Amino acid sequence: xxxxxxxxxxxxxxxxxxxxxxxxxxxxxxxxxxxxxxxxxxxxxxxxxxxxxxxxxxxxxxxxxxxxxxxxxxxxxxxxxxxxxxxxxxxxxxxxxxxxxxxxxxxxxxxxxxxxxxxxxxxxxxxxxxxxxxxxxxxxxxxxxxxxxxxxxxxxxxxxxxxxxxxxxxxxxxxxxxxxxxxxxxxxxxxxxxxxxxxxxxxxxxxxxxxxxxxxxxxxxxxxxxxxxxxxxxxxxxxxxxxxxxxxxxxxxxxxxxxxxxxxxxxxxxxxxxxxxxxxxxxxxxxxxxxxxxxxxxxxxxxxxxxxxxxxxxxxxxxxxxxxxxxxxxxxxxxxxxxxxxxxxxxxxxxxxxxxxxxxxxxxxxxxxxxxxxxxxxxxxxxxxxxxxxxxxxxxxxxxxxxxxxxxxxxxxxxxxxxxxxxxxxxx
Numbered sequence: 001x002x003x004x005x006x007x008x009x010x011x012x013x014x015x016x017x018x019x020x021x022x023x024x025x026x027x028x029x030x031x032x033x034x035x036x037x038x039x040x041x042x043x044x045x046x047x048x049x050x051x052x053x054x055x056x057x058x059x060x061x062x063x064x065x066x067x068x069x070x071x072x073x074x075x076x077x078x079x080x081x082x083x084x085x086x087x088x089x090x091x092x093x094x095x096x097x098x099x100x101x102x103x104x105x106x107x108x109x110x111x112x113x114x115x116x117x118x119x120x121x122x123x124x125x126x127x128x129x130x131x132x133x134x135x136x137x138x139x140x141x142x143x144x145x146x147x148x149x150x151x152x153x154x155x156x157x158x159x160x161x162x163x164x165x166x167x168x169x170x171x172x173x174x175x176x177x178x179x180x181x182x183x184x185x186x187x188x189x190x191x192x193x194x195x196x197x198x199x200x201x202x203x204x205x206x207x208x209x210x211x212x213x214x215x216x217x218x219x220x221x222x223x224x225x226x227x228x229x230x231x232x233x234x235x236x237x238x239x240x241x242x243x244x245x246x247x248x249x250x251x252x253x254x255x256x257x258x259x260x261x262x263x264x265x266x267x268x269x270x271x272x273x274x275x276x277x278x279x280x281x282x283x284x285x286x287x288x289x290x291x292x293x294x295x296x297x298x299x300x301x302x303x304x305x306x307x308x309x310x311x312x313x314x315x316x317x318x319x320x321x322x323x324x325x326x327x328x329x330x331x332x333x334x335x336x337x338x339x340x341x342x343x344x345x346x347x348x349x350x351x352x353x354x355x356x357x358x359x360x361x362x363x364x365x366x367x368x369x370x371x372x373x374x375x376x377x378x379x380x381x382x383x384x385x386x387x388x389x390x391x392x393x394x395x396x397x398x399x400x401x402x403x404x405x406x407x408x409x410x411x412x413x414x415x416x417x418x419x420x421x422x423x424x425x426x427x428x
Contacts, residue, residue, distance in 0.1 A: 069351050069352065069396075070330075070351050070352045070380075070382055070394035070395060070396050071394060071395055071396060072356065072392065072393075072394045073128050073392070073393045073394065073395065075128060075129075076356070076358060076386070076390075076392040076393065077358050077386060077390035077391055077392045078128055078129070078130055078391055078392060078393055079092050079095070079106070079108060079122055079130055079133070079390065079391035080092060080390045080391070081110075081389075081390075085112070085135065086112045086113050086114075087110060087112035087113075087114075087116075087118055087120075087136070087137055088110035088111070088112055088118075088120050089112050089113055090111045090112060090113070090115075091109075091110065091111040091362070091363060091388065091389045091390075092108050092109070092110050092120060092389075092390060092391055093108065093109055093369070093385030093386065093388055093389055093390055093391055094108065094109045094182075094183050094184070094369055094370075094371045094384070094385035094388075094391075095107060095108035095109070095122075095184070095371060095372050095383045095385070095391050096108075096184035096185045096186035096195070096197075096304070096371045096372040097186060097304065097371075097372025097373060097374050097381070097383050098186040098187070098188045098193060098372075098374065099188075099374040099375070099376055100188055100193075100215060100218075100219060101219050102125070103123050103124065103125055104123065104124045104125075104127045104374055104376065104381065105121070105122075105123050105186075105218070105219075106121070106122045106123070106124075106130065106372065106383060106391070107119045107120070107121055107138060107139065107184045107186060107195070108120050108122065108184075108391050109181070109182055109183060109184065109385070110137065114178060115178040116140070116141070116178045116179065116180040117179065117180030117181050117182050117200070118137035118139065118140040118141075118180055118181060119137060119138050119139040119140065119181055119184055119197075120133065120134055120137060120138060121133065121134040121138035121221065122134070127374070127376050127379075127381045127393070127395075128381075128393055134221070138221070138223050139181060139184075139195065139211070139223065139225060140180065140181060141179065141180050141181055141199070179200040179201045180200060181197050181198075181199065182197060182198040182199075182200055183197060183198050183239065183240070183369075183371050184196070184197045184371060184372075185197070185241075185242050185243070185304060185305050185371050185372070186305070186372060187242070187243040187244070187245050187305045188215065188245060189243065189245055189246065189252075191214065191215045191216075192212045192213065192214055192215060193212060193213050193214075193215055193218045194210065194211075194212045194243050194270070195210065195211045195212065195213070195225070196208060196209070196210050196231075196241050196242060196243055196254075197209055197210075197211075198238075198239050199228070199230060205234065205235075206237045206238070206239065207230050207231075207232045207233075207234065207236070207237075207238060208230070208231050208232040208238045208239070208241045208256075208278075209228045209229065209230050209231060210228065210229050210231050210243075210270070210272070211225045211226050211227070211228040211229070212225070212226050212270070213225050213226070229271075229272040230272075230277075231254075231272050231276075231277060231278055232256075232277055232278060232280065233277040233279065238256070238280060239301060240300075240301030240302045240303075240318075241254060241255065241256045241278075241280075241302070242254070242255050242302050242304070242305040242306065243255075243270075243305060244305065244306055244313070244340070245305060245306070245307075245308065246308065248264075248266070248338070248340065249266070249338065251266040251267060251268060252266070252267045252268070252269070252270050253265070253266055253267075253340065254267070254278060255302060255306070255315075255340070256278055256280040257280055257281070258299060258301070258302055258315075258317055258333075259299040261341065262335065262340060262341045262342075262343060263280060263281075263341070264340055264341055265278045265280075294321075295319070295321050295329065295331075295348075295349055295350055296317075296319030296320075296321070296329070296331050296350075297319075297320070297321055297322045297323075298319060298320045298321075298322060299317060299318075299319045300317075300318040300319055300320060300328070301317065301318055302315065302316075302317055302318075303315075303316035303317055303318060303330065303369075303370040303371065303373070303384075304316055304370055304371055304372045304373040304382070304383075306335065306340070307373060307374075307375060307380075308337070309334075309398070309402055311334060311344075311402060311406060312334040312335050312336055312337055312344050312345075313334065313335040313336075313337060313340050314332065314333075314334060314402070315332065315333045315334070315335055316330055316331070316332050316333075316351075316370055316373060316382065317330070317331055317332070317333060318330060318331075318369060318370070319331055319350075326365070326366045327353060327354050327366040327367075328354060328366060328367040328368060328369060329350035329352065329353045329354070329368065330350060330351055330352040330353075330368055330370055330382075330384070331346065331347045331350055331351060332346070332347050332351055332405060333345065333346045333347075334346075334402075334405065334406065345405055345406050347405060347408075348408055352368050352370075352382070352384070352394055353368065354366045354367055354368045354386070354387070356386070358386045358387065358389075358390055358392065359386040359387050359392070360387055361387060361389075362386065362387025362388055362389030362390065363387060363388040363389050364387055364388040365387055366387075367385065367386070367387050367388055368384050368385070368386060368392075369384055369385045369388070370382055370383060370384035370385075371383070371384075371385075375398055378397065378398055378399065379395055379396070379397060379398065380395060380396045380397070380398045380401055381393055381394075381395055382394050382395070382396075
């Protein structure tokens with residue numbers, strides 16, 4: 001039997017095993033790179049703008065809403081100097097105000113040809129038109145007071161023998177080189193009108209004083225004032241003290257400081273003996289309380305006497321911004337009714353700034369300085385001096401003003417640390 005022929009390897013079959021077939025790999029097709037086109041000028045500009053928009057959006061901080069600002073009267077200034085009256089021919093400004101017998105009554109600071117500060121009287125039915133003006137001062141330095149003050153200063157060794165007032169006295173006086181009655185505040189309390197003011201002797205003594213008059217005599221222009229009492233200590237400089245228009249917890253209340261905290265003097269009587277003074281700390285110029293990063297970084301003092309509202313005492317105050325040091329601005333606070341040392345709200349921004357011509361062209365540029373405010377038929381009237389020269393008024397609806405103040409104000413005044421800085425060129 002012939003032998004079997006062996007089949008070739010390619011023909012052999014292995015049971016249970018599939019035959020593998022090699023498939024040639026295809027070469028990957030690499031797309032050709034297109035030549036990059038340069039962006040047009042318009043495209044580049046769009047990219048730059050988009051980048052700037054994104055940057056600003058990332059850093060955007062929404063501005064806090066501003067409280068209601070006072071609106072100036074179109075007829076400002078409402079009281080100006082009168083050349084025909086020697087005693088008020090140079091300046092008429094910084095009026096105190098009281099609302100009584102359906103009229104607004106002002107006592108404004110007046111400076112005449114003798115450079116003595118006295119107080120003139122004006123009244124209005126509508127709060128803006130003051131046709132009723134006195135032809136003689138309603139109040140002035142009492143006979144011999146300036147001489148007594150100067151003699152006291154000489155005895156204390158605080159007055160030099162050189163002629164003319166010292167530089168410091170000129171700085172504080174606001175223009176009345178020969179002293180007198182400055183920056184009056186009026187408070188109607190019961191049946192008497194109380195007057196607090198700065199008594200300046202024309203030399204170096206700047207003290208707070210108080211007088212009063214019966215309401216009936218005041219309304220009838222019978223200027224029967226009580227003998228003024230000096231209520232701040234000698235040898236110290238004090239300004240901007242105000243009397244509350246009603247008793248608080250059964251006592252008279254005098255506000256004599258607002259920085260770094262509100263200071264109130266409570267008294268059983270408003271009669272002051274010869275050596276009876278209100279002791280009020282006042283920081284020296286090199287220890288001024290500075291609040292960083294706010295519009296009122298340097299609070300100067302109180303404006304008009306407080307006004308009672310349903311939510312608290314409405315108090316206006318003067319302040320300056322160290323970043324804008326030559327402008328005197330006005331802000332507002334709400335104090336607790338039963339404990340006015342507690343500040344409930346304050347404005348985030350000034351409610352009045354010296355932006356108008358009559359607030360910059362005068363004895364001192366960049367000044368709005370308020371000493372009087374009243375509420376008449378639901379409207380708030382704030383009277384102020386412009387540039388230490390003329391009298392002006394700004395107004396607002398009281399309810400709207402308070403609602404926006406409490407909405408956009410800052411709750412609770414925090415005490416700020418003392419900083420060793422002394423702002424310059426500032427009005428006291």
